[in-house]
Amino acid sequence: MQLVRYCLLIVFFLAISLLLLNCGGGSGSGSGWGSGSASTPTGTALGLNSANEIQDNAGAWWASISTLATALEGGHKIPVVVDLILGEGVLQALTMKNAKLDKVVLLLTAERLFDGNGWQHRGSDEGMSTLLTPSGLPIQGGSQGAISPRFNKYPYRTPVDELVELPLPPIIGKQSVTFQVSASVMQDLPPGLYRLRVNFGVRANYSSKANPDNYVYYDLHYSNFTRHPFHDGSYFFSSPLLPASGMDVTGKNIDANAIQARIPWTILNGYNSNGYSGVVCDEDSARFALGQLSLIQDEVVLPRYYTGGNYTIGYNLEPVFPFETYYTRDGIDWDWTRGEMSLEITNPDGAISSQPATPIVAKSSSRMGPTTKNSAFTAWKPPMYGHYSVRLKGWMQDTSGRRYEGGGTYGFWVARRMTMATATFPGMAYQTGYQYGRDISFSPPLPAEVEITATLYPNSDPAQANVVSSKGTATAGGIFGVAQGMKQLPLNLPGEYHGKIFARYTDRDGELWICTMRHAGVVYPADSGIVARGKKLKINNTYVDRGETNFEGYYNSPTDYKMPHITFPYNPGDLLLMASENQGYNKIEPVLIYEDKGVATSWDSALDDVGRTNLYMQTSNGLSPHMFPEYITARQYYYAAAPRPGFMSRFLVGDSSMRAPYWPTSPNDFGGQIGSSYNGDQPGDLYRFIGGVVRQETGKTPTYAGYISSGAILPKGSNNNRVVAPGSADIVGSKGEKARIFLTPGFRPGMAYMLGATWRPALQIDPLLPVTVSLTLTFPDGSSIIDGGVASAADGSWAGQAQTLDQPGVYRYSVSASWGGFTGTIPGLPANGGEFYVMGPKPAGVQGLIVDRSKESIFSLSDKLRIAGRSTGSTVHYALIMPGAVIAQGEATVVNGAFEIVLDPGEINRSSPIYDLINRVSGLLWASQPANEQWKSTRKILHLSLFSKEKTTDGTEYWDFHRIITRGTTVLSVK
Secondary structure, three states: OHHHHHHHHHHHHHHHHOOOOOOOOOOOEEOOOOOOOOOOOOEEEEEEOOOOOEEEEEEEEEEEEEEOOOOOOOOOEEEEEEEEEEOOOHHHHHHHHOOOEEEEEEEEEEEEEEEOOOEEOOOEEOOEEOOEOOOOOEEEEEOOEOOOOOOOOOOOEOOOEEEEEEEOOOOOOOEEEEEEEEEEOOOOOOOEEEEEEEEEEEEEEOOOOOOOOOEEEEOOOOOEOOEOOOOOOOEEEOOOOEEEOEEOOOOOEEOHHHOOEEOOOEEOOOOOEOOEOOEEOOOOOOOOEEOOOOOOOOOOEEOOEOOOOOOEOOEOOOOEOHHHOOOHHHOOOEEEEEEEEEEEEEOOOOOEEEEEEEEOOEEOOOOOOEEOOOHHHHOEOOOOOEEEEEEEEEEEEEOOOOEEEEEEEEEEEEOEEOEEEEOOOOOOOEEOOOEEOOOEEEEOOOOOEEEEEEEEEEOOOHHHOEEEEEEEEOOOOOEEOHHHOOOOEEOOOOEEEEEEEEEEEEOOOOOEEEEEEEEEEEEEOOOOOEEEEOEOEEEOOEEEOOEEOOOOOEEEEOOEEEOOEEEOEOOOOOEEEEEEOOOOOOEEEOOOEEEEOOOOOOOOHHHHOOOEOOOOOEEOOOEOOOOOHHHEEEOEEEEEEEEEOOEEEEEEEEOOEOOOOOEEOOOEOHHHOOOOOOEOOOOOOEEEEEEEEEEOOOOOOOEEEEEEEEEEEEEOOOOOOEEEOOOOOOEEOOOOOEEOEEEEEOOOOOOEEEOOOEEOOEEEEEOOOOOEEEEEEEOOOOOEEEEEEEOEOOOOEEEOOOEEOOOOEEEEEEEEEEEOOEEEEOOOOOOOOEEEEEEOOOOOOOOOOEEOOOOEEEOOOOOOEEEEEEOOOOEEEEEEEEOOEEEEEEEEEOEOOEEEEEEOHHHHHHHOOOOOOEEOOOOEEHHHOOHHHHHHOOOOEEEEEEEEEEEOOOOOEEEEEEEEEEEOOEEEEOO
16 A cells, blocks of 8 residues: 555656646645545544434544655645545534535645744744743734635735645545645745645535635534634644755755754643743743733742641652643654653752753653653652752654754742732733832732832833833831832833832741742823724624623533623723623633724624734734744734732733633633632622733834723623623622722721831722722821822722821721712721721830741631730731722730630621632532542632730830731731
């Protein structure tokens, strides 16, 4: 059989040489059909089950590809023969789906996996990218399948693009088809290493005299012909890679046979680091970045010990191949027994340990990458806290013997995790004139050493970058602002900004605490010529800015379900109301588009596709910017983010088309971030949808626009996902109450400031409305000031007048807001208002307020949490909050020098339903769930702030502060 195939190829090649055969883009010939035979299927297809009913994945197909070409050369043709065997029942099932099928089709394209310098690229960047913003964030998007302007509305060409159509074989039994293709290679072929991609499908003929050439193409699952599906797809690739020599974009001649292919290796992907996943080596970081969608990827911080004990965690340092984590069929044809890796670890104290080059022996059973099965790589235990530098390098071969190198120097922290809160959200766009940098509150509230680097990229140009760096020490209450050394970055020009916050603290036990976070977004002028928008709703075949769908997503059976995907509201400022049904069938799509300001245009139905925007990179040769980034002449993309109190549900930078950028409201663990739960979004969760647009035309200065709107979650059974004007509908707050307006304060109850600090009240208004705000602040001596004004509807915020906190003690405030006859309040704020604390320096040598708990402990959510302590005062003020809600506030009496405060998780859940205790998928209470499932129920956060007037032995009075934090079942009490 192989001899026959080889002879066929030779004859075919000679025919091409004599120009007797030309299949250029629209024709082909086949060898007919037959029974065929093969072993392991190449893929699955639509088929028939035992009852002769249509069933997805019940069918199978086998394929092979052959070519005499050993390289690609621009302007030449290559002979390709592709054999396809369709298993029994495949064609029968497809024709039962559509009686108009008349052709079996093949699309042959070429993909460049490695550029002339050996760097890896893909046409579709998902969860990672080799296209980066000026600050190094991944721009995700791309072809979402085969690159061809014939299909998928993707406006880029590919170096090879041949569509071959053959008559549909008889539908009964197993059938085989042979495609013979004379593939034309584009003239100015960029140098690199290529492979051929083959997509299979069928054609339905709807042509008529009135509408000739009306064809629709499907893959072998009867879904989109070329787009990446959620099944395994009807495509495969050639191997080995085909080199292409030639002149690169700089004018340098590249000998493709000398290219050393390099693939990104990432490490520590399997360990949650507050939602981060994986470390990229320094050598790859200028060209490759991870983007896991929940928040901006940052430095990885790993715990040294398992929670609640001193048993050291073992970590696997072997690499993951990130480009192969999404579609296994897209991977390189590896020989998992040919390769090696070496390891060198530099500890925080400078000590170095190393492992020499060690053979790779197999594919990992738990990760998309190789393994040595050597415990020096697979079970490394950090001996101390601090920053580690790991040098992991190596190589692997594919089945053809080609060698691929990877690895480099990786940095990460082993420490306890601090988190932070600030009024600056990742992804937020700012108008020119704003100053980046707002007070930061760290949790636990530690006097950490803080470093901030803020950068403005005018016109998105790194060469024009304006950098402001600041350092300082946070207060004893964990607050860092201008008074502590923060320098604000003037955003005085349109472009993009980036901020990196890093904080570290070593506690009295010598344990290291680390906080790291990044912010990034767009800076836009007030007179921008473009507008950033979400998408319109399609209701009853009509496109509307706002509207009611009168349904929600659900799943009853494979034939009875609805799965709506609703994008951020088309109009900035509007409100999206989306159901949470605990099945994953209501999805929010974080995609932005642009429109020219003041230009009325009809809606482009192509934007209905999930993940699609009208922002596209431009290349000089029309090739895919994700696969050929060196040819980009203009950049267009958007930032989109979705913060809610406590954490980020989404952050991404995208262009063209992204596959599945959305998130299901529930269930969803949001990457395992602190503050999230398996239940995902629930009624009471309030959202800000934010972002911005970067749009550049070739040879022109970029233009920018910002975006902001709101969202709220509806209970299951509401049956009316909708987009409405702000203030036109009640929304559910975190305490379960309904209102038109909710307020989120920057001055949360229990916050602790230092004497003399400048306090400026700020409120977030949801939804975005010009509410009238009134605030009364009462000082410890009983004096008060009244402040107020009208909030900005543009960004849903209000800021009051700055006040100097010149008295130690308890400050109390009350807030009211009104708009259109409706009132708004802070969820859970007591009727007598909230309180925060101000303290002076603590006298030397005193113990002060004491809490009798270890630094870290575990408690059961089915029991009460008792916080016992000691004080020299008569009362201890306390405030209990969680992100988005005030839960309790009061005073605990000190008796014989002791006090106790009892927290009841069940009662907290009843008063504040967003504090999860129930797995809403299984319906089980926390205590009724299997022990290994309980962690899913909640990682929600509680902050219990304590404040008391203490006395020294000589009777001197001073105020002291302590905060207890719970993260799920973990209790932190840190001094």
